[in-house]
Amino acid sequence: MGELVLIGLGLYNENDLTLRGIREAKSADEVFAEFYTSLMPGLALSNLESVIGRKIMVLSRKDLEEDCGEKILAIAKNGKAALLIPGDPLVATTHVELCIRAVKEGIKTRIVHNASIISAIAGICGLQNYKFGRSVSIPFPHGEILSETPYEVIKQNQQFGLHTLCFLDINAEEKRYMSINEGLAILSKIELNRGEKVITADTLAVGIARAGCPDEIVKADFVNKLSSLNFGQPPHCLVFPGKLHFMEAEALIVLCNAPESIMELTLQ
Amino acid sequence: MGELVLIGLGLYNENDLTLRGIREAKSADEVFAEFYTSLMPGLALSNLESVIGRKIMVLSRKDLEEDCGEKILAIAKNGKAALLIPGDPLVATTHVELCIRAVKEGIKTRIVHNASIISAIAGICGLQNYKFGRSVSIPFPHGEILSETPYEVIKQNQQFGLHTLCFLDINAEEKRYMSINEGLAILSKIELNRGEKVITADTLAVGIARAGCPDEIVKADFVNKLSSLNFGQPPHCLVFPGKLHFMEAEALIVLCNAPESIMELTLQ
Numbered sequence: 001m002g003e004l005v006l007i008g009l010g011l012y013n014e015n016d017l018t019l020r021g022i023r024e025a026k027s028a029d030e031v032f033a034e035f036y037t038s039l040m041p042g043l044a045l046s047n048l049e050s051v052i053g054r055k056i057m058v059l060s061r062k063d064l065e066e067d068c069g070e071k072i073l074a075i076a077k078n079g080k081a082a083l084l085i086p087g088d089p090l091v092a093t094t095h096v097e098l099c100i101r102a103v104k105e106g107i108k109t110r111i112v113h114n115a116s117i118i119s120a121i122a123g124i125c126g127l128q129n130y131k132f133g134r135s136v137s138i139p140f141p142h143g144e145i146l147s148e149t150p151y152e153v154i155k156q157n158q159q160f161g162l163h164t165l166c167f168l169d170i171n172a173e174e175k176r177y178m179s180i181n182e183g184l185a186i187l188s189k190i191e192l193n194r195g196e197k198v199i200t201a202d203t204l205a206v207g208i209a210r211a212g213c214p215d216e217i218v219k220a221d222f223v224n225k226l227s228s229l230n231f232g233q234p235p236h237c238l239v240f241p242g243k244l245h246f247m248e249a250e251a252l253i254v255l256c257n258a259p260e261s262i263m264e265l266t267l268q
Numbered sequence: 269m270g271e272l273v274l275i276g277l278g279l280y281n282e283n284d285l286t287l288r289g290i291r292e293a294k295s296a297d298e299v300f301a302e303f304y305t306s307l308m309p310g311l312a313l314s315n316l317e318s319v320i321g322r323k324i325m326v327l328s329r330k331d332l333e334e335d336c337g338e339k340i341l342a343i344a345k346n347g348k349a350a351l352l353i354p355g356d357p358l359v360a361t362t363h364v365e366l367c368i369r370a371v372k373e374g375i376k377t378r379i380v381h382n383a384s385i386i387s388a389i390a391g392i393c394g395l396q397n398y399k400f401g402r403s404v405s406i407p408f409p410h411g412e413i414l415s416e417t418p419y420e421v422i423k424q425n426q427q428f429g430l431h432t433l434c435f436l437d438i439n440a441e442e443k444r445y446m447s448i449n450e451g452l453a454i455l456s457k458i459e460l461n462r463g464e465k466v467i468t469a470d471t472l473a474v475g476i477a478r479a480g481c482p483d484e485i486v487k488a489d490f491v492n493k494l495s496s497l498n499f500g501q502p503p504h505c506l507v508f509p510g511k512l513h514f515m516e517a518e519a520l521i522v523l524c525n526a527p528e529s530i531m532e533l534t535l536q
Contacts, residue, residue: 015291019290088383088388088391090391099394100394100522103523115286124379135397137398162402
């Protein structure tokens with residue numbers, strides 16, 4: 001019986017691999033990787049190959065989506081295929097489809113988990129994990145059309161006092177990565193249309209650049225201040241805090257360099 | 269200037285350490301660990317010590333909470349202290365307090381991220397990550413008193429069609445770990461009081477035992493069916509799916525062995 005092992009790569013570079021991930025990749029008949037669902041800023045294919053001691057076949061979005069991972073399934077049917085994936089595998093829906101197809105073809109699938117921005121972000125900001133509501137992506141505009149979903153989700157979470165993690169769109173083929181400034185500009189444009197005071201100049205937000213990397217930048221401030229900062233290279237993401245506990249406000253001040261005045265927000 | 273490095277251990281055993289985590293632990297002046305915030309079922313202290321090639325000082329809840337991590341801070345003030353933590357560090361609030369205190373004392377703090385149940389769970393169930401609302405813990409009852417917070421959170425998420433991850437209480441000192449059956453029994457008792465049809469015999473749920481371990485069990489079914497299953501050793505957790513997309517229902521059937529009849533839920 002064949003096997004498919006999805007191996008998470010974590011957030012930064014080849015040193016984020018786990019011992020289990022390395023062992024599973026070494027013993028595979030063929031090792032594949034995809035790098036289009038997230039950007040790992042420190043990753044070089046050659047370093048990854050030297051850590052696992054194997055050649056890696058890099059797959060495109062087309063290979064995995066239009067062609068339904070055929071190349072992988074051909075190996076996994078009678079042998080062992082490993083697929084290396086940035087972050088924690090299966091956060092991207094694409095790979096769920098691949099697993100479903102594999103299991104239906106009688107292939108045993110396994111996951112080797114790793115760090116993901118989803119669990120990392122609460123710790124990086126010092127915000128309580130169970131106070132995060134649903135997360136949302138801010139997509140690149142299609143011409144003049146802006147998706148209002150991120151605005152809706154932030155608003156909904158705010159109503160319940162919950163924090164919101166916003167992923168910023170990436171288009172790996174075109175090497176386009178949305179910056180914190182672009183994300184804030186899009187939300188401010190929607191605010192201008194809607195006028196519901198969800199994202200104003202005085203809204204508190206946290207900008208996180210290169211989470212989990214040695215040159216990570218985390219800065220909490222009001223939207224008008226954050227909008228003028230340069231966070232440098234991608235990937236970026238944004239957090240909109242909901243109602244703050246005293247300790248969360250202290251964490252934002254001490255760990256994320258927020259202005260001391262945010263302490264007043266805990267009293268409201 | 270001193271350093272404090274918080275190193276995530278992942279979900280199962282010493283092989284879930286990352287290369288970066290091992291390197292950081294090796295170069296520390298003193299290596300500490302805590303094992304009371306989560307249970308890693310395959311972890312033996314001696315194996316962990318042999319992987320990092322260092323003696324480890326295990327800290328209790330008292331050391332970290334009542335004594336505010338004094339032992340660690342004493343090392344971190346002028347040297348490098350490493351603290352090994354199950355899962356991804358800082359998901360537990362305790363450690364946020366430690367970081368705040370360290371930074372205030374002029375100690376540089378860093379996090380080495382790792383896998384966490386929080387990001388792993390979506391992939392394990394095949395549910396879409398951005399459709400999870402806030403998560404919640406089901407605490408052990410205090411005598412006759414049941415916290416209704418989990419019921420409230422599941423209800424709130426259901427209203428928006430969102431999934432809910434429920435952590436089940438652990439008391440590491442007493443080696444008490446809430447099982448899926450106990451968690452469901454508590455929710456059913458609250459349902460009996462409240463009668464709002466949030467958790468009925470026909471509510472779909474997913475029971476996950478030993479997530480990320482070689483003997484992981486994942487089973488989706490209606491509450492009356494799940495309640496009678498034995499999921500074995502801890503740790504356990506529960507997911508209550510919200511509105512299902514077609515592909516999510518298919519994932520629950522193929523990856524979590526849900527009854528085919530759940531496909532009807534996608535049509536409602």
